[in-house]
Amino acid sequence: MTQDLLENLNDKQRLAVETDDGPILVLAGAGSGKTRVLTCKIARLMEQRKAKPWEILAVTFTNKAAGEMRKRVEEFAGMMVDGMWIGTFHSICARILRMEIDALGYQSNFSIYDTDDQIRQIQYVMDKLNLNAKQLRPRSVQHIISDNKNRMVSVDRYEQEAANFGDRQIASVYREYEDAMRRNNALDFDDLLLKTLDLFTRHDAVLRKYQSRFKYVLVDEYQDTNKAQYYIVKQIASTHRNICVVGDEDQSIYRWRGADIENILGFEKDYPEATVIRLEQNYRSTQNILDAANAVVANNKKRLGKNLWSHKDSGPKIQIHQLVDENAEALQVVDILKDQYVRNGHAYNDMAILYRTNAQSRALEDRLRRGNVPYTLVGGTKFYDRKEVKDVLAYLRILVNQQDAVALRRIVNYPSRGIGATSQERLETHAAEQGISLYEALQRAAEITTINAGTRAKMQNFAEALDAIVADVDKVSAYELAHLVIDRFRLKEQYQMSSAIEDETRLENINELLNSIAVFTEQARDDDVSLQRYLEDVSLLTDLDRWDPGFSAVTLMTLHSAKGLEFPVVIIAGMEEGLFPLFRSLEREDDLEEERRLFYVGMTRAEDALYLLWAGQRRRFTGDGSGMSYRNTASRFLAEIPSDFKNDRRLDSFASGYRPRQRQRFKERDAFTAAATAIDNEAGYKIGDWVQHDTFGRGQILGIEGSGVGLKLSILFGKKLKKIIAEYANLERLDK
DNA sequence: CAGACAAGGCTTTTT
DNA sequence: GCCTTGTCTG
Numbered sequence: 035m036t037q038d039l040l041e042n043l044n045d046k047q048r049l050a051v052e053t054d055d056g057p058i059l060v061l062a063g064a065g066s067g068k069t070r071v072l073t074c075k076i077a078r079l080m081e082q083r084k085a086k087p088w089e090i091l092a093v094t095f096t097n098k099a100a101g102e103m104r105k106r107v108e109e110f111a112g113m114m115v116d117g118m119w120i121g122t123f124h125s126i127c128a129r130i131l132r133m134e135i136d137a138l139g140y141q142s143n144f145s146i147y148d149t150d151d152q153i154r155q156i157q158y159v160m161d162k163l164n165l166n167a168k169q170l171r172p173r174s175v176q177h178i179i180s181d182n183k184n185r186m187v188s189v190d191r192y193e194q195e196a197a198n199f200g201d202r203q204i205a206s207v208y209r210e211y212e213d214a215m216r217r218n219n220a221l222d223f224d225d226l227l228l229k230t231l232d233l234f235t236r237h238d239a240v241l242r243k244y245q246s247r248f249k250y251v252l253v254d255e256y257q258d259t260n261k262a263q264y265y266i267v268k269q270i271a272s273t274h275r276n277i278c279v280v281g282d283e284d285q286s287i288y289r290w291r292g293a294d295i296e297n298i299l300g301f302e303k304d305y306p307e308a309t310v311i312r313l314e315q316n317y318r319s320t321q322n323i324l325d326a327a328n329a330v331v332a333n334n335k336k337r338l339g340k341n342l343w344s345h346k347d348s349g350p351k352i353q354i355h356q357l358v359d360e361n362a363e364a365l366q367v368v369d370i371l372k373d374q375y376v377r378n379g380h381a382y383n384d385m386a387i388l389y390r391t392n393a394q395s396r397a398l399e400d401r402l403r404r405g406n407v408p409y410t411l412v413g414g415t416k417f418y419d420r421k422e423v424k425d426v427l428a429y430l431r432i433l434v435n436q437q438d439a440v441a442l443r444r445i446v447n448y449p450s451r452g453i454g455a456t457s458q459e460r461l462e463t464h465a466a467e468q469g470i471s472l473y474e475a476l477q478r479a480a481e482i483t484t485i486n487a488g489t490r491a492k493m494q495n496f497a498e499a500l501d502a503i504v505a506d507v508d509k510v511s512a513y514e515l516a517h518l519v520i521d522r523f524r525l526k527e528q529y530q531m532s533s534a535i536e537d538e539t540r541l542e543n544i545n546e547l548l549n550s551i552a553v554f555t556e557q558a559r560d561d562d563v564s565l566q567r568y569l570e571d572v573s574l575l576t577d578l579d580r581w582d583p584g585f586s587a588v589t590l591m592t593l594h595s596a597k598g599l600e601f602p603v604v605i606i607a608g609m610e611e612g613l614f615p616l617f618r619s620l621e622r623e624d625d626l627e628e629e630r631r632l633f634y635v636g637m638t639r640a641e642d643a644l645y646l647l648w649a650g651q652r653r654r655f656t657g658d659g660s661g662m663s664y665r666n667t668a669s670r671f672l673a674e675i676p677s678d679f680k681n682d683r684r685l686d687s688f689a690s691g692y693r694p695r696q697r698q699r700f701k702e703r704d705a706f707t708a709a710a711t712a713i714d715n716e717a718g719y720k721i722g723d724w725v726q727h728d729t730f731g732r733g734q735i736l737g738i739e740g741s742g743v744g745l746k747l748s749i750l751f752g753k754k755l756k757k758i759i760a761e762y763a764n765l766e767r768l769d770k
Numbered sequence: 771c772a773g774a775c776a777a778g779g780c781t782t783t784t785t
Numbered sequence: 786g787c788c789t790t791g792t793c794t795g
Contacts, residue, residue: 125785149785291783291784291785594784653786654781
């Protein structure tokens, strides 16, 4: 099997695949087939009987990438490969810690806190320390703590180095936060890495176990690893020294969260015997796009240097459009998409719109919706961050880990059960005085004489109701537990009673959450359908992991999220000085270079066509002045593209600037109506038709896929785009 | 103690 | 402009 695969590789790729032993550094340019190399390599290791599946550790950047890698390895190897560890740093560390963390004095049912949970805990600590949330914002403290953890600065060191009053204040919050996290039996994202490292450092036997187990260690996107990740990999691989890292210093875009480019630049110093392989043939983009991207990134000083080349045609030039404002920009985007759809036959999911900041999506979404272009948004408000979803998850978390005070605080009076702020405060005080958890205090509410008898009874009722479900945690599946909790605590009720559209959406989100638990229960690979495992999976999921590239819709996402992906047509919006590069990065050369690498990443996502848009005026919500419009000049990056590769269209004058808006509107309608009616189907659904759905209400059809029983409709209900199988949905046609 | 209303902050990127 | 947080009233 792998023989055929090997023959399809180029010489460099084959060398990377066939070099089995010792350290390997693969410098893989954008689109050079590194995923293919990694998957072939893993399949081959097993085929050559160099390693059993469980002796391989592969680290990827997203869970989605991990899932795809596993799928492809299984295809190549022609078998299921259970027991192989593929995942992100965070998920792999969580897995190790579940088994070993008792050595560090935690329990294996620890909670994983996301940024929101962290901020709540910090807020609580600050209240306790009587710190004013206005002078010192919990959000910035969270930032500072996370930043220090990323740089592996412990509380002790931070305390010692705190030079002024402000730093000492932060140090005291940091200290209290760490103590609280331990009491809560909770770890934040950064802790997952740090505690693993801690474990390895303090417990040699544990480290040796993993060192001998993992004969082969492979790391993707190595340029974006931080110090802690670097040490984790180094420690695990130090016995067998079969470590293969793949990366591209030109695509290092996570310095701001502690990624250390030195990790990849210094690999040869760490492993002098390393084989270094450069993959420079690009299989993705046209020569024009590549030449332009090469020219842009060549302006960076800190790089190893490489030049990508391609066998593809030169392709169309990069189209640069100047627009009047963000509105005109969005209209232009719609225009381009429709043109590519109608004229070049590109499907919606062949196209992506990328931007520097999430805030830019709003204007774009607005126009896409009005232009009847189906789209999916990655990022922004994430599904698992929604209030109603977090509420249910908090209940589930407390079932698994009763020490999780952040979860308990969230649900103790939600839905309202008459346990108000004053009573909660007394409960907290009692817990602190007795040195017991908040949950325990709740169970023993009867002893808290400061709280009035009625409220004490309510507390005890609540604790007993929770206890009853906790007793079932190990006996019942995650799905059943979720149902139990939702029924017992009536978590859907308030939304069911309301007729407000946003409450319907909330209800829908709870149902979607239940659905995701059902899917988890069915698909669990290693028979672990426990609630604990589900919660772990969920807390480490990103919005990108929920993205379905096969869904017939245009993708909107940040440039950061787009790393590792590719699209035939790419539009980058907001190419303005101050926005991209972002003004905060203009002062430091290092930051500017990172912005340039980000642009490089964006450009090299495009296979065939690349559009760069900028607006002379853009409304932005900065600190003080609300909704001010700013005048912009073109991004310096546009000028860095040699003129041979671009077609730069500027507005002639201010007066002519407004005319295209009118024209575009007409063009939009004509071109699109034609396209829309062209894709008809036997059931007679047309794009643009209005339908009524039993639960979702009124919606408009934006996309049609498949036929007959498999006919799938993408329907926009309010703000929510749903993919529905026409056969099963009881759709009613509406005239308008 | 809960719900309604107003003020304030926010926007760089993510595990 | 929207969402979260704080304040007021019943």
